[in-house]
Amino acid sequence: MSTTQTSEQQEQSKKQAIAAIQITLAVGDAIKALGSVPSGHLYASLIDRMSLETYEKIIGILKNTGLVKESNHLLTWIGPTTN
Numbered sequence: 001m002s003t004t005q006t007s008e009q010q011e012q013s014k015k016q017a018i019a020a021i022q023i024t025l026a027v028g029d030a031i032k033a034l035g036s037v038p039s040g041h042l043y044a045s046l047i048d049r050m051s052l053e054t055y056e057k058i059i060g061i062l063k064n065t066g067l068v069k070e071s072n073h074l075l076t077w078i079g080p081t082t083n
Contacts, residue, residue: 036076
């Protein structure tokens with residue numbers, strides 16, 4: 001059993017990583033556009049696109065990078081804004 005990935009597996013992993021980044025950016029853009037949004041309301045609009053676990057990971061990434069803060073389940077964009 002080999003521990004190296006085939007080029008096909010590497011390409012699939014690359015595509016999955018890019019998709020994860022794009023989804024995270026899209027969720028961040030939605031929060032940014034809204035300014036703030038109740039987390040449950042945002043997840044309700046995404047429920048058919050991702051699991052709760054995935055949603056919570058994305059919100060965690062946005063919070064850990066300092067782009068979003070959460071207080072009483074309200075997500076607020078605190079990252080850079082464009083004028």
